[in-house]
Amino acid sequence: MTAEGEFDLIARLAPFLTGSGEGLVIGAGDDAAVIRVGDRDVCLAVDVLVDGVHFRRDLSSFADVGWKAVAVNCSDIAAMGATPTAAVVGLCRPDDLPAADVEALYAGMDEACRRYGLRLVGGDTVRAAALALSVTVLGDVDPDRAVRRSGARPGDRIVVVGTLGAAAAALAQAVRGAEPDRDLLAAHRRPEALVEAGGALAAAGATAMIDVSDGFGADLAHICDASGVGATVDADALPAAAGVAGAASALGRDPLDFVVAGGDDYALVATLPAGVADTTAAAVGGVVVGEITAGSGPVLVAADGTTTDLTGRGWDHYRAGDRT
Amino acid sequence: MTAEGEFDLIARLAPFLTGSGEGLVIGAGDDAAVIRVGDRDVCLAVDVLVDGVHFRRDLSSFADVGWKAVAVNCSDIAAMGATPTAAVVGLCRPDDLPAADVEALYAGMDEACRRYGLRLVGGDTVRAAALALSVTVLGDVDPDRAVRRSGARPGDRIVVVGTLGAAAAALAQAVRGAEPDRDLLAAHRRPEALVEAGGALAAAGATAMIDVSDGFGADLAHICDASGVGATVDADALPAAAGVAGAASALGRDPLDFVVAGGDDYALVATLPAGVADTTAAAVGGVVVGEITAGSGPVLVAADGTTTDLTGRGWDHYRAGDRT
Numbered sequence: 271m272t273a274e275g276e277f278d279l280i281a282r283l284a285p286f287l288t289g290s291g292e293g294l295v296i297g298a299g300d301d302a303a304v305i306r307v308g309d310r311d312v313c314l315a316v317d318v319l320v321d322g323v324h325f326r327r328d329l330s331s332f333a334d335v336g337w338k339a340v341a342v343n344c345s346d347i348a349a350m351g352a353t354p355t356a357a358v359v360g361l362c363r364p365d366d367l368p369a370a371d372v373e374a375l376y377a378g379m380d381e382a383c384r385r386y387g388l389r390l391v392g393g394d395t396v397r398a399a400a401l402a403l404s405v406t407v408l409g410d411v412d413p414d415r416a417v418r419r420s421g422a423r424p425g426d427r428i429v430v431v432g433t434l435g436a437a438a439a440a441l442a443q444a445v446r447g448a449e450p451d452r453d454l455l456a457a458h459r460r461p462e463a464l465v466e467a468g469g470a471l472a473a474a475g476a477t478a479m480i481d482v483s484d485g486f487g488a489d490l491a492h493i494c495d496a497s498g499v500g501a502t503v504d505a506d507a508l509p510a511a512a513g514v515a516g517a518a519s520a521l522g523r524d525p526l527d528f529v530v531a532g533g534d535d536y537a538l539v540a541t542l543p544a545g546v547a548d549t550t551a552a553a554v555g556g557v558v559v560g561e562i563t564a565g566s567g568p569v570l571v572a573a574d575g576t577t578t579d580l581t582g583r584g585w586d587h588y589r590a591g592d593r594t
Numbered sequence: 595m596t597a598e599g600e601f602d603l604i605a606r607l608a609p610f611l612t613g614s615g616e617g618l619v620i621g622a623g624d625d626a627a628v629i630r631v632g633d634r635d636v637c638l639a640v641d642v643l644v645d646g647v648h649f650r651r652d653l654s655s656f657a658d659v660g661w662k663a664v665a666v667n668c669s670d671i672a673a674m675g676a677t678p679t680a681a682v683v684g685l686c687r688p689d690d691l692p693a694a695d696v697e698a699l700y701a702g703m704d705e706a707c708r709r710y711g712l713r714l715v716g717g718d719t720v721r722a723a724a725l726a727l728s729v730t731v732l733g734d735v736d737p738d739r740a741v742r743r744s745g746a747r748p749g750d751r752i753v754v755v756g757t758l759g760a761a762a763a764a765l766a767q768a769v770r771g772a773e774p775d776r777d778l779l780a781a782h783r784r785p786e787a788l789v790e791a792g793g794a795l796a797a798a799g800a801t802a803m804i805d806v807s808d809g810f811g812a813d814l815a816h817i818c819d820a821s822g823v824g825a826t827v828d829a830d831a832l833p834a835a836a837g838v839a840g841a842a843s844a845l846g847r848d849p850l851d852f853v854v855a856g857g858d859d860y861a862l863v864a865t866l867p868a869g870v871a872d873t874t875a876a877a878v879g880g881v882v883v884g885e886i887t888a889g890s891g892p893v894l895v896a897a898d899g900t901t902t903d904l905t906g907r908g909w910d911h912y913r914a915g916d917r918t
Contacts, residue, residue: 318684320720356629397647400723402722410631
């Protein structure tokens, strides 16, 4: 384990990633980068899944892993308000991984590609000590219409689409040696990318958007940091996944550990002008959970009025030991 | 080691990759896939470099590895006649790899991006047991102008730009425990992508093109397979890198082992109509090495007239044990 967290490393690498100029619409630091190609904007997202770090073979089939490698990238594309179009995969294959398992990985990627309307157009499979999939997904969006993290303004409402906490609760059950609840585990194995909702939120005028991978608190903090704003969130309004409360109770944990800090949810968090937030949330099956403020960073407000700083409750997989 | 070679696996995965239809210009199986984006064509190439498989830390610095991860993808883009525009990286980072080494990897990628005029726009760094870099590079090309492997016609001349054998000879020296020749090792550590030559060959009417990664024989065989043609190659005309003959002699090896079957060269092999081949070769610093025939697969013709089937002399890194 390194002494530094992921965000420190990102800061060290920023000088190599923050180029700007002709053709670059949005650089590194958002859910996806955006480049101008002719008369279109192209989003690029990359996510790597590693055996034993991001998945466990006793919890996920190879087809599940393939699905997830595509879906989590489609979620990044959705968070830009874009439409996934094409994917390529770099696959690190251990010598002892049978070809049938590689086929299952590809079959799962293919399933997700069909689900989200994109194509797997290429790949490089190489020999390696550990199984890992690095998937890059491209997305298409109208020029200058990609939704950044940086546009949230005080008074905007915070809308969440999807549910929170299921994947983290399932993993906590597994780490404890329990049989994970089937529905909770499904969220870990086969997350859904909310591509249609992302497009609808963008069309409705979302000022900022992110998908929940690190955890709701950490990801809302990313919006706050990028936008230079604060946020208040109504704890009771957060859309906890069904079964999370029960799982938390059985584990002796606070359900908010999973809902706010769990991560791996692939819900969408968007900020919208107050005038359109309620109708938009209803139209996309989401809920309004709070409001952007002139402060700094997100604060969770419980029913009794007590507040909790959400910054730092996020889940940093360089520090956390229980991701899998 | 699996019982199958890389090409067998590719065949098993083909059903998941050979989609066609709106928006897909060239699917998997060429140096890069090509999709239509608005009024442009976008090429996508992905290559993975794995510690101990594709590089050795005693032969390459981390900056070298970063350079190479970008350059080999730019070489794929060059082989389509396209221009690299953007890259993303999925980085598998072992816990014991210091942040300074990750920075060096990024610095090397940055150097190559500056050299070839593209931008590193995003990345995902994850914890993993083994160091690996999966780099995806996008390229830009005029619509329907990307050069495939499948357009070679009998009578076309075969042009090689760049030199052959250096990287493989350096590795053979290292495997034998010798100090690799500095210039040979440089070809392994910092290959050059022939982006300008690729563009010039495309503009001159190249009917097919590929970059030499598997080995000249195997890669020319890919053109022959895709085009349904044969080829005769003049062994004496092949542009062996300086020092390869001497290294081969000292190792007791046939220089053609490195020149024809070594791989990792990132030379370009293009086929051109006979009428333009000589002038084009001269203009891009290349040489004419042979001719496309109505046969099947490439044949090497020695000065004394003896012929060798080049098919199968290629270097399949699932079978070969001495890549690093």
